[in-house]
Structure formats: structure tokens, C-alpha cells
Amino acid sequence: xxxxxxxxxxxxxxxxxxxxxxxxxxxxxxxxxxxxxxxxxxxxxxxxxxxxxxxxxxxxxxxxxxxxxxxxxxxxxxxxxxxxxxxxxxxxxxxxxxxxxxxxxxxxxxxxxxxxxxxxxxxxxxxxxxxxxxxxxxxxxxxxxxxxxxxxxxxxxxxxxxxxxxxxxxxxxxxxxxxxxxxxxxxxxxxxxxxxxxxxxxxxxxxxxxxxxxxxxxxxxxxxxxxxxxxxxxxxxxxxxxx
Numbered sequence: 001x002x003x004x005x006x007x008x009x010x011x012x013x014x015x016x017x018x019x020x021x022x023x024x025x026x027x028x029x030x031x032x033x034x035x036x037x038x039x040x041x042x043x044x045x046x047x048x049x050x051x052x053x054x055x056x057x058x059x060x061x062x063x064x065x066x067x068x069x070x071x072x073x074x075x076x077x078x079x080x081x082x083x084x085x086x087x088x089x090x091x092x093x094x095x096x097x098x099x100x101x102x103x104x105x106x107x108x109x110x111x112x113x114x115x116x117x118x119x120x121x122x123x124x125x126x127x128x129x130x131x132x133x134x135x136x137x138x139x140x141x142x143x144x145x146x147x148x149x150x151x152x153x154x155x156x157x158x159x160x161x162x163x164x165x166x167x168x169x170x171x172x173x174x175x176x177x178x179x180x181x182x183x184x185x186x187x188x189x190x191x192x193x194x195x196x197x198x199x200x201x202x203x204x205x206x207x208x209x210x211x212x213x214x215x216x217x218x219x220x221x222x223x224x225x226x227x228x229x230x231x232x233x234x235x236x237x238x239x240x241x242x243x
Contacts, residue, residue: 018041
């Protein structure tokens, strides 16, 4: 079982979870998030909504966290297949704390647990990397870090210093032409191979209002390359997950 975490929002954590889902095609996916986001994965996803924010989850002696996370822990304890668990930014630290308290349940069932932290350029993401990897040390069989350079270069030397026991990989930055992102962002990685260049060209109109076939062809090529790089960035974690 592999937990995908990062407390800083907007750093591409769900992209990494999607890459794992592509790399391990039959793995069930548990999404612990305020709203369902991995829509393209269909019935592979079990969604557990988080209603409380991080501050609420960390106070009251953990009572709020138990209300939120006990149903998830129970479902994960019953799960017998290699599974991907995508945790929303607002619940990452309290959820790992809950997993730590339940670690014996998984150990007695012979279910090794792994953690994948998404590293990114914002300073808060480095702080979260340190917090989350430290929390997982007592019970995680493996730790992985994917440095997602979606915004800026990630200091890999600093990442390795913060998480010396983790396997570190990198997802390089990809650029898209202006106006393309609103069209392609909702797709998710699973739908990229199904893209129709002709239909995409109809949506990506040129300055004269005509279908932009050239831009559509370029976009499909870049997306295919991005999907492949995303899957490469999680290859070691995926291989560990399937044993």
C-alpha cells in the first residue's frame, strides 16, 4: 500500500497519483479529499471526503481525525490488493498520524506500507517533505520522493538531505501554448491516449477562428511525452507496490 502525500496544495500531487494509477493499471485507488478529483479513473476510485481542515484534525486530542479517518483505515485494513492512497493536502499529516497508530494492524496482515511525498519548489513544500518523511520513519517499509518541477527547479541535493532514506526521482517541467491548459488540464493522464487530434483542433482555434491542426498535433505529442515522463518518475515506487 502506497500513500501519496504533500501538505502544500497545487504542487501536482494528484498528477503523481494518476501516474501511479497508469503504471499499476489494476491497483485500486483511495482518494481522501474534500471532493472527488480522479474522475477519469471511474470505479477504480473509492472516495472518502475530508470535511475538517488541518487545524481541526490536529486538535481535540485527535478526536476529529478519528471521525474522519477511521472509516478509511478500516477499508484499507480490509484491502488485500496493492493499493494507491491519494491524501488531500489538508489531511496529509493527521492521516499519516492515524496510519502510524494503526500500523500494527497492517503489520499483522503482512501488508507493508510505503509513502511517496511530492517535492516542489515552494518553501512550504520542503517543510512538508521533512515533516511527512519523519512521521513515516517508524512504520514505512519504503519512502519515495518525486520532485515535481511543474513551477520551478527543485533542489535535489536538499531533498536528499531532508529525506536521506528515500528513493528520489524527478518529473521535469512541461510547457504548453497559451490557451491549451484549460482544455487539457481536466483530462487526467488516463485519457491522453484517447485524444482525438481533429476534435482538439476544433477547440484550439487559431487567430482567424479556424481549427488549429498544427497546435493540436503538437499538444497531443507533448501530452504523450508528459504522460510517459510522469510514469517514469513513479517507476520505482510502482515496482515496489506490485512486489
